[in-house]
Amino acid sequence: MPKSFFATILFLLLTHALKAQNMHPYKNPDLSIQQRVDDLLARMTIEEKAGQLNQLNGGVLTGPQAATDPGQTGKLDLLRTGQVGSFLNVTGAEETGRVQKIAVEETRLGIPLLFGYDVIHGYKTIFPIPLAEACSWDLAAAEKAAAIAAKEASAAGIHWTFAPMMDLSREPRWGRVMEGSGEDPWLSGQFSAARVRGFQGKLDDQHVLATVKHFAAYGAPEGGREYNTVDMSRYALWNYYLPPYEAAVRAGAAAVMNSFNIFDGIPASGNRFLVTDILKTRWSFQGFVVSDWASFGEMITHGYAADTANAVEKALMAGSDMDMESRVFQQKLASLVRSGQLPEARLNDAVGRVLYWKFKLGLFDDPYRYHNPTREKAALLADQHQQAAREAAANSMVLLKNEGAILPLGKNLKSILVVGNLAESQDEVLDFWKGQGEHRHTVTILAGLKNKYPEATIEFVRGYDKTNTFIAGDATVIRQKARNADVVVAVIGLHGELAGEARALADINPAKGQLELLNVVKSTGKPLAVVVQAGRPMVLTDVVKNVPAILYAWIGGTQHGNAVADILSGDVNPSAKTVMSFPYAVGQIPVYYNHYNTGRPHRDGNEGPNDFWVSRYRDIPNAPLFPFGYGMSYSSFAYSDLAVAKNSINQNDTLRVSVSITNTSERDGIEIAQLYIRDVAASRVRPVKELKAFERRLIPAGATQRVAFELPAQQLGFFDENGNWLLEPGAFRVFVGPNSRDVQEAGFVLK
Ligand code: NOJ
Numbered sequence: 001m002p003k004s005f006f007a008t009i010l011f012l013l014l015t016h017a018l019k020a021q022n023m024h025p026y027k028n029p030d031l032s033i034q035q036r037v038d039d040l041l042a043r044m045t046i047e048e049k050a051g052q053l054n055q056l057n058g059g060v061l062t063g064p065q066a067a068t069d070p071g072q073t074g075k076l077d078l079l080r081t082g083q084v085g086s087f088l089n090v091t092g093a094e095e096t097g098r099v100q101k102i103a104v105e106e107t108r109l110g111i112p113l114l115f116g117y118d119v120i121h122g123y124k125t126i127f128p129i130p131l132a133e134a135c136s137w138d139l140a141a142a143e144k145a146a147a148i149a150a151k152e153a154s155a156a157g158i159h160w161t162f163a164p165m166m167d168l169s170r171e172p173r174w175g176r177v178m179e180g181s182g183e184d185p186w187l188s189g190q191f192s193a194a195r196v197r198g199f200q201g202k203l204d205d206q207h208v209l210a211t212v213k214h215f216a217a218y219g220a221p222e223g224g225r226e227y228n229t230v231d232m233s234r235y236a237l238w239n240y241y242l243p244p245y246e247a248a249v250r251a252g253a254a255a256v257m258n259s260f261n262i263f264d265g266i267p268a269s270g271n272r273f274l275v276t277d278i279l280k281t282r283w284s285f286q287g288f289v290v291s292d293w294a295s296f297g298e299m300i301t302h303g304y305a306a307d308t309a310n311a312v313e314k315a316l317m318a319g320s321d322m323d324m325e326s327r328v329f330q331q332k333l334a335s336l337v338r339s340g341q342l343p344e345a346r347l348n349d350a351v352g353r354v355l356y357w358k359f360k361l362g363l364f365d366d367p368y369r370y371h372n373p374t375r376e377k378a379a380l381l382a383d384q385h386q387q388a389a390r391e392a393a394a395n396s397m398v399l400l401k402n403e404g405a406i407l408p409l410g411k412n413l414k415s416i417l418v419v420g421n422l423a424e425s426q427d428e429v430l431d432f433w434k435g436q437g438e439h440r441h442t443v444t445i446l447a448g449l450k451n452k453y454p455e456a457t458i459e460f461v462r463g464y465d466k467t468n469t470f471i472a473g474d475a476t477v478i479r480q481k482a483r484n485a486d487v488v489v490a491v492i493g494l495h496g497e498l499a500g501e502a503r504a505l506a507d508i509n510p511a512k513g514q515l516e517l518l519n520v521v522k523s524t525g526k527p528l529a530v531v532v533q534a535g536r537p538m539v540l541t542d543v544v545k546n547v548p549a550i551l552y553a554w555i556g557g558t559q560h561g562n563a564v565a566d567i568l569s570g571d572v573n574p575s576a577k578t579v580m581s582f583p584y585a586v587g588q589i590p591v592y593y594n595h596y597n598t599g600r601p602h603r604d605g606n607e608g609p610n611d612f613w614v615s616r617y618r619d620i621p622n623a624p625l626f627p628f629g630y631g632m633s634y635s636s637f638a639y640s641d642l643a644v645a646k647n648s649i650n651q652n653d654t655l656r657v658s659v660s661i662t663n664t665s666e667r668d669g670i671e672i673a674q675l676y677i678r679d680v681a682a683s684r685v686r687p688v689k690e691l692k693a694f695e696r697r698l699i700p701a702g703a704t705q706r707v708a709f710e711l712p713a714q715q716l717g718f719f720d721e722n723g724n725w726l727l728e729p730g731a732f733r734v735f736v737g738p739n740s741r742d743v744q745e746a747g748f749v750l751k
Helices: 003-022 033-043 046-052 071-080 093-106 130-134 139-155 175-179 185-200 234-250 272-282 298-302 308-318 328-338 344-360 373-379 383-396 445-452 474-482 512-523 541-546 560-569
Strands: 054-057 086-088 114-117 211-215 255-258 288-290 398-402 415-419 457-461 487-493 528-533 549-552 637-644 654-663 669-679 690-699 704-712 730-737 744-750
Touching: 033 344, 046 054, 046 328, 046 344, 054 071, 071 093, 093 114, 093 373, 114 344, 130 139, 130 175, 130 185, 130 383, 139 185, 139 373, 139 383, 185 234, 185 690, 211 234, 211 272, 272 288, 272 308, 288 344, 298 308, 308 328, 308 344, 328 344, 383 560, 415 445, 415 474, 445 457, 445 487, 445 560, 457 474, 474 512, 487 512, 512 528, 512 541, 528 560, 549 560, 637 669, 637 730, 637 744, 654 669, 654 690, 654 730, 654 744, 669 704, 690 704
Parallel strands: 054 086, 086 114, 211 255, 255 288, 415 457, 415 487, 487 528, 528 549
Antiparallel strands: 398 549, 637 654, 654 704, 669 690, 669 730, 730 744
8 A cells, every 4th residue: 555545544534623723613513512502502693593483484375475575686675684594486596596695695604494395295297195095004005105296396496395284184175185195194104104104204305205284173263264263172183183293203204393273272373282392392302393374473463462562471481492484483583582671592492402403404514415517417307206196196086986887998999088187287296385386297088088098089078167067058969979988988077276275175075166167077878987087075966866976086186187197097006095974965074984973873874763862963974974084996806704812801811813705807907905993981981983993905816815813902092181191991993995984894902
């Protein structure tokens, strides 16, 4: 080895050591993150600290514009003086890089910015809405979708997504059910953790920080009306609403977002019980809590804070850390701390939490690692991303009805008539939260069918317009074109802009004009398959009575139309099962499977003399139109021989249950077998069924397979109203089946 080699190594080591000595410790990558945070905090003025907790909107509005909005130039001036710690809605490697340069080079301490963005179901390649994705019961696929979204977003300068949204909801009138994972707390928690793992990965530069939102109970607004009051028992909060958030926190989510609603009369942003007692203390959450858009300031409107200073105090002292777009921290936080009205220790804690994640992302060591336009170009809409989005969409679409095996259509069709405006419009299946997805990249159902059947004649008739008014003149055209068609595919549902935030609907029936269209098609006597596109369960009672086949396609994202065609043709065998009950009528909402029994329960169909003074509707059934967990396949499955390994188990045991499932068809198919339990008598009433396990299994045609479930007895408990976990001995029922209704039943005792 030449001497000069050792000399060079020595030289490099010495210069490294000297540099490390001269550099501020917070810039030294050899120190621990905590040491670096502490050093930096000690160098910051109170104003600079407050600045780190100020997040401003730098792009399109995703909430109301603040009255004090200083405009883009004004915001960059605030940045230069250390008054901004994060931007939301600034996107693109170049643009984020340009703004980051100002933070790094023009502020006193050069603290890099965090760029946050709503990457909810994709960044440029748009995946199915999260509600649909949950209907796949495919956790690995959800993790992969989040990882792809993170890959695209991180390549475009984004460090941090405001997802997963884990607001459990029983309210299809609420527009934001599209973002959630349905009505079951345990299953939602599984998806919650999977998405956090997907977004954050090992937090290299291909991943982004995740935010679980909206904390807490935002999914239960009265009457489903957006931003409305939430009023529930703590017993319901602990058992139904908190578990999905907790799962994300346990999976390591970096951030939590406050919700807009009140809980126990106190707005969530200023709710110490939620933010400090539960989240930060009980769950030991180490990340930071960001407000929802302007939610700190809105505590004044709620009537909980008297003025701006009071709102700052209530938010900070509740444990919330960062102010998104209220500007109340910007206006008052520093002066309140300087005057001693608020403790600097709480400010330091909040800032320390934010800085921790900036260090963790490596931004102090390389602030530009997320701003590389070449990487951006290669990542966005990559072929593998499109393929994954297509598979995810097909796996999320629920076959609700298939009378006479109308579906699949097979590959030999010569002529298809497609009707319904939604089938052709590119504007309907990305929103809401389409990120940077572009409508022009969307594959519509019409385009998907043309791709699938290049040799067939495919005709399209609009049938209803953008306002859902039936186009009377189209009736004759439909009758005429149907004559030559092998099949008619009719697409109905809700326009894309009717899903998402601020999109509550009082009526979720299909529009009259769409039903008129279906009647015309029916009158042709041709085989008919209806595809429903919507971001929530609709009331399909009339449609179900009238048509033989219904595929619920939700909002499938960029590859929506190809995925629908994959299923209609039979290239993909549907396997999804709904994670929200489909109501029979709007007046039946909320309707959900895991309800309590009441003292006077009613079973539809029981009409004896003792069925009068019971909990029921006189005009409609109690059961939903389609229950939780329901979905068909082109295969058919039969369940038999349910067995519980031991009739009685102790608290440290594992409950072992098995069942045989036979694929009684001639097609291989995926079945999602579900296990529910019921605690028969307990110190608090328990739901009639609670999902505890499932198995998503490919079962070959004609085969019988034994599916085994294992459930640690510890998971048979529940929370009391104070959040204590109770595991109570006694009798349990266990149910296994293809959905929450059609189950086999057995029992066991917990000792
Ligand atoms: C308001 C929404 O409630 C929230 O989910 C979103 O992350 C923010 N706006 C930012 O767009």
